[in-house]
Amino acid sequence: MRKLLIFSTVLLTLISMLYSCQTAEKVEQDAYYVNGRDIYIAQCQNCHGEKGEGLAELSPPITDTVWMKKNRSLLACIIKHGYATPVTIHGKVYEGKMPDFNMADIDLTQIIVYVTNTFGHKQGKYTTEQVAKDLQNCK
Template sequence: MRNYLLLAIIFTTLASIVISCQDARQVQQDMYYTNGRDLYIAYCQNCHGANGEGLAKLAPPLTDTLFLKSNKKKLACWIKNGVSEQMIVAGEKYEGKMPDHNFANIDIAQMIVYVTNTFGNKQGNYTQNEVAADLSNCN
């Protein structure tokens, strides 16, 4: 009887360990998110706000999930090369210029993961390889 009880305890312990573990992709997304948050605070928050609310008519909010989804392939280009074109976000026009930033692809990926998974957005992971592909298509 003692052996069965010991096996049951071991099985229960192992099962709880396996259930609580995240897969590698989720761990990567969580790391990107955390690093992206730090980069956002340092480089983006002054204009886009602590809550992604934007800055008057100069910097658009980052709370419009549909805008972010439909422009996800452009985000890396905008972060790397800046933006000077007019944008319409959530029905409002924004004409401020976003400066360019010479970030590494990993930094851009991390910022995009943070922005697209914060402020009411839930768009999942975004990798360095996706950044590289999107940057190769910048205008």
């Protein structure tokens, strides 16, 4: 009985260790997500809302998964340089101007990781290299 108890304890410990191990990439992604959430709260939440719902007629929601996927490569440009082009989200046109937020590439990366993996989105990893590439393509 005692051997069974020891064996069970060791087995449960090994199983929990396997499930708790994360890759360095996953740990980095999680850190970006948390830091991005903090940036979102400080810089974006006033206009785009706590749940990404937007602000009445002024700021569009960021909950449209199709729009977010289609425009993912524009997000760094939009955040860094602002945006004045009308946007249609969930069939509604928003014509307000988004101000620019002259953020470092790492901050842009973190906020993009957060907004593309929250509010119903599951777009996964985004890197500072991708942000740099996307910023080179800004119009």
